[in-house]
């Protein structure tokens with residue numbers, strides 16, 4: 001097989017066979033096929049698209065390009081949740097104990113990554129003593145015993161995707177539905193779960209700027225999952241403004257505790273229930289999505305979800321007393337209010353820019369090696385559609401330095417107040 005012929009084939013809009021796709025991904029992983037040929041192929045895919053079968057083949061080829069995780073020693077249906085990224089997205093911290101409280105195994109592998117805040121593992125590490133560096137056997141034991149464990153990412157997962165994603169980044173081929181869908185799904189499949197729930201974000205803070213694009217991506221990923229034998233569902237959710245109120249690591253742990261108590265921000269709770277009910281349904285613990293949601297609500301009402309969070313913290317060496325006494329979490333030295341300059345209604349809160357404001361405080365990593373300040377971040381006191389009076393606080397800044405002028409400027413530049421505005425629709429659709 002010659003790579004040049006395969007590029008030509010795709011350039012002319014023909015389908016690649018399973019063998020051809022495997023040849024490309026195996027050759028590329030072993031550095032036998034050069035970047036320039038794969039760039040040309042990625043551009044051809046960008047313009048000519050891929051069939052459902054090609055997308056599934058590409059996903060599986062990338063999933064098997066490195067290590068895969070075997071969770072078969074864990075009893076029950078393992079359901080993973082994945083979000084396409086957003087600002088202040090606290091859903092994993094809520095969903096992991098909430099779903100585990102219904103005896104569904106949650107075997108969560110989570111990265112640190114770059115972003116406005118740390119990843120789930122960083123957020124959890126704001127709990128004193130809690131550690132996520134756990135060996136594979138211990139991980140399995142913890143999930144079997146407690147139904148929940150969170151481990152830091154390790155091993156050589158999907159090297160083909162890592163190379164291809166980096167290449168796409170510099171060849172203007174990131175924004176291709178078949179390439180994005182196979183990239184995300186390959187990682188989920190390598191991580192070993194039986195079923196997958198996807199939270200596809202749309203809006204300023206998201207990869208997919210319109211609900212239409214998000215829907216297309218959601219359909220593409222759900223088809224791939226179902227075609228390769230992993231039952232998959234998706235929720236399309238709004239990320240035009242940050243989710244919930246908290247953006248920051250320890251601040252989001254507090255927010256998750258509030259939500260597990262039933263006192264969290266309404267949008268965060270609504271999205272957690274929308275995603276959670278798909279997880280419960282796919283795990284086979286409810287006959288319908290409605291029944292699944294009722295079980296989740298009951299786990300919150302009865303305190304079982306909160307108790308599960310405590311059990312989880314303890315099992316990974318953490319101080320579970322932070323749940324009843326969140327002041328034991330890292331706390332910033334300064335609290336600075338950002339008052340509204342006029343009366344009106346909040347019309348927009350530009351999610352990615354507000355995320356950047358949190359990052360300027362030190363809540364997230366700019367480079368792989370930057371240190372995170374777990375205590376700092378932002379609390380949004382108003383969301384889109386809320387009335388404000390001049391002088392009322394829009395945002396509370398939690399900082400470990402006195403001068404936060406640039407952060408304040410960024411906040412004022414990205415929260416608009418006008419005469420009228422309505423809260424955006426949170427859930428744009430579900431794909432099953």
Ligand code: URA
Pocket residue numbers: 165174179180181183184207
């Ligand atoms: N996230 C991924 O993991 N892959 C893509 O291609 C795009 C976003």
Ligand code: CA
Pocket residue numbers: 087088089090243244245246247252255268
């Ligand atoms: Ca949040």
